[in-house]
Amino acid sequence: VTISSFSQLKTSTYDYVIVGAGTAGLVLANRLTEDPNVSVLVLEAVVSESIVLHSDQGVVAAEAPFLGPTLTPNTPYDYNYTVVPQVGMNHRTFAYPRGRLLGGSSSANYLFHQYGTFEDWNMLASVTGDSEWSWNNIKKYIQKANGHNTTGQFIPSLHGFNGVTSVSLPGGNYSIDQRVIAATQQLPEWPFNQDMSGGDHSLLGIGWLQSSAGGGVRSSSSTSYLAQANTRPNLTVLINATVLKLVQTQGSGSLKGFRSVQFGPSLGTVSNPAAAAPKTVTARKEVILAAGAIGTPQILKLSGIGDPSELGPLHIQTIVNNPSVGENLSDHTLLPNIFTVADQASTLDNFLRDQTDVNDAVQQWVQNKTGPFANNVVNTFGFSRLPSNAAIFKTTRDPAPGPNSPHWELILSNFWFNPGIAQPATGNYMTMVAVLIRPTSRGTVKLASNNPYDKPLIDPKYLTTDFDVFVKREAVKSIMEFAQAPAWKGYITGRFGNFASAQTDDQIDAYVRSLTTTIFHPFGTAAMSPANSKTGVTNPDLTVKGTVGLRIVDASVVPFVPSSHTQGPVYLLAERAADIIKAADHLN
Numbered sequence: 152v153t154i155s156s157f158s159q160l161k162t163s164t165y166d167y168v169i170v171g172a173g174t175a176g177l178v179l180a181n182r183l184t185e186d187p188n189v190s191v192l193v194l195e196a197v198v199s200e201s202i203v204l205h206s207d208q209g210v211v212a213a214e215a216p217f218l219g220p221t222l223t224p225n226t227p228y229d230y231n232y233t234v235v236p237q238v239g240m241n242h243r244t245f246a247y248p249r250g251r252l253l254g255g256s257s258s259a260n261y262l263f264h265q266y267g268t269f270e271d272w273n274m275l276a277s278v279t280g281d282s283e284w285s286w287n288n289i290k291k292y293i294q295k296a297n298g299h300n301t302t303g304q305f306i307p308s309l310h311g312f313n314g315v316t317s318v319s320l321p322g323g324n325y326s327i328d329q330r331v332i333a334a335t336q337q338l339p340e341w342p343f344n345q346d347m348s349g350g351d352h353s354l355l356g357i358g359w360l361q362s363s364a365g366g367g368v369r370s371s372s373s374t375s376y377l378a379q380a381n382t383r384p385n386l387t388v389l390i391n392a393t394v395l396k397l398v399q400t401q402g403s404g405s406l407k408g409f410r411s412v413q414f415g416p417s418l419g420t421v422s423n424p425a426a427a428a429p430k431t432v433t434a435r436k437e438v439i440l441a442a443g444a445i446g447t448p449q450i451l452k453l454s455g456i457g458d459p460s461e462l463g464p465l466h467i468q469t470i471v472n473n474p475s476v477g478e479n480l481s482d483h484t485l486l487p488n489i490f491t492v493a494d495q496a497s498t499l500d501n502f503l504r505d506q507t508d509v510n511d512a513v514q515q516w517v518q519n520k521t522g523p524f525a526n527n528v529v530n531t532f533g534f535s536r537l538p539s540n541a542a543i544f545k546t547t548r549d550p551a552p553g554p555n556s557p558h559w560e561l562i563l564s565n566f567w568f569n570p571g572i573a574q575p576a577t578g579n580y581m582t583m584v585a586v587l588i589r590p591t592s593r594g595t596v597k598l599a600s601n602n603p604y605d606k607p608l609i610d611p612k613y614l615t616t617d618f619d620v621f622v623k624r625e626a627v628k629s630i631m632e633f634a635q636a637p638a639w640k641g642y643i644t645g646r647f648g649n650f651a652s653a654q655t656d657d658q659i660d661a662y663v664r665s666l667t668t669t670i671f672h673p674f675g676t677a678a679m680s681p682a683n684s685k686t687g688v689t690n691p692d693l694t695v696k697g698t699v700g701l702r703i704v705d706a707s708v709v710p711f712v713p714s715s716h717t718q719g720p721v722y723l724l725a726e727r728a729a730d731i732i733k734a735a736d737h738l739n
């Protein structure tokens with residue numbers, strides 16, 4: 152059951168207490184309560200129950216795939232974080248969205264669905280020393296996690312059909328689609344790729360997008376994993392519960408126990424949440440942090456698990472001295488390269504400018520889940536590698552996990568697609584987004600104060616390595632060449648804004664630094680490392696180093712951002728984590 156008030160809790164002790172009803176948290180909530188004898192409480196900060204289940208009271212923008220990008224930034228469905236001024240980006244600061252709905256970021260994301268590459272998972276196995284993280288072991292979880300309800304341009308043997316969340320191919324055509332596919336026949340460096348899910352299949356080349364949607368409706372961890380488990384008597388999801396910190400409990404030898412959790416009301420629900428008397432619940436077996444790559448290190452630090460040189464000045468007593476907490480933030484960045492296109496081109500720009508058209512499309516979607524808003528914002532995208540003789544490899548070792556994994560991504564949009572920057576009043580556009588997939592820059596999440604309600608200081612340190620700037624520059628050049636393919640003749644009329652004047656390497660770099668922003672994939676802030684390693688935050692079984700009764704299961708534990716969009720990897724990670732936790736429980 153999902154409840155919104157502490158007073159509705161029947162007890163303060165559960166087998167497991169999960170912090171965060173997000174992407175990973177709800178996978179665990181579902182899997183752990185498959186055993187009717189196991190009780191689970193999920194504490195979640197969000198204040199509204201909408202979209203627990205598909206319902207007419209739901210948030211249309213969270214359910215209609217096309218409207219996903221309108222959910223953030225700076226809305227009630229976003230944590231409304233910003234990054235600190237970025238040294239590699241002309242000291243700019245900008246929005247850093249995180250989903251603030253049940254289902255977490257799976258309810259607020261852009262629905263691109265992939266699994267990373269087999270080389271990502273094999274690298275995870277190698278850096279953690281746990282072969283069970285290798286792709287050969289992980290790929291079976293696709294069958295548990297995902298179900299396809301569309302046939303078409305993909306390879307069925309690579310997918311699941313009876314899993315929990317829906318994945319589907321484009322449900323509508325965009326006017327550029329056939330030109331994009333034609334370009335794959337004209338440019339040897341951009342071959343057509345028959346299945347863009349990753350895993351066993353190479354991501355390189357261009358193909359059709361697969362989205363976490365079914366029947367024109369978003370599939371998130373709340374509409375799938377929670378909806379399936381919400382009526383189980385052994386599962387309680389308490390919303391309006393902002394976790395303030397973990398409380399130390401009895402330990403074991405040198406390991407500190409953290410089986411209690413303190414929480415308070417969420418921001419916006421009472422006038423001064425920090426003044427409310429905190430509540431405490433306790434786990435008989437484990438507390439599992441699933442608050443995401445920003446929330447998890449924040450809670451660890453507030454609980455005294457971190458670097459004493461950061462915690463001391465904030466008057467937080469260090470209980471577990473671990474300087475790795477909140478370090479190693481690894482994220483993808485997005486650069487929207489905008490082209491002007493022929494006046495008669497049927498881009499979506501005029502449609503999106505016309506409020507009557509937009510309202511009609513909303514009505515059509517509300518009535519029967521069809522029409523323009525039932526589809527995702529793009530249909531085609533691709534991935535590419537630097538050539539093996541690229542100059543940067545003289546000074547930087549290739550950070551990709553293997554020769555089948557990309558360095559950058561190309562997303563092809565049939566309109567002005569520039570998250571956070573309003574569309575101009577006139578003109579037809581096409582956007583070729585360049586995403587840096589294998590960054591070597593690493594950032595930090597730090598506390599601004601010891602007040603749990605204060606936003607953390609997020610510093611991804613974007614574009615602070617030569618490699619990252621090099622890849623972005625080569626991506627921009629490659630996109631300019633892509634736009635020269637015969638397929639675009641008579642369609643593309645020019646480059647827009649600063650993109651138009653970027654010619655020399657220095658000009659391209661300046662353009663890149665002036666416009667690049669996040670594509671919302673923070674990872675690695677509570678990274679796994681081998682059990683005997685002095686650095687890192689969790690062991691390969693996701694237990695927190697130096698503690699008992701505490702695990703982390705979310706995007707923060709993977710030490711590098713995967714080579715694809717990231718929700719798929721989080722689902723697979725959480726599925727395996729559920730098996731690890733069940734097996735550990737069995738041994739006790």
Ligand SMILES: Cc1cc2nc3c(=O)[nH]c(=O)nc-3n(C[C@H](O)[C@H](O)[C@H](O)COP(=O)(O)OP(=O)(O)OC[C@H]3O[C@@H](n4cnc5c(N)ncnc54)[C@H](O)[C@@H]3O)c2cc1C
Nearest residue numbers: 171173174175255256260261262263394446706716717718
């Ligand atoms: C705008 C946006 C677009 C994206 N687009 C895509 C995409 O198209 N494809 C893709 O694959 N990935 C996309 N991603 C990334 C992907 O959604 C995430 O990598 C993934 O969902 C992260 O899962 P998680 O479980 O680690 O965290 P989350 O799903 O964010 O879950 C964290 C949960 O913890 C809760 N929480 C945090 N702090 C507290 C606290 N103190 N107390 C209680 N609860 C707390 C949050 O409310 C949330 O429910 C996007 C993300 C965003 C934000």
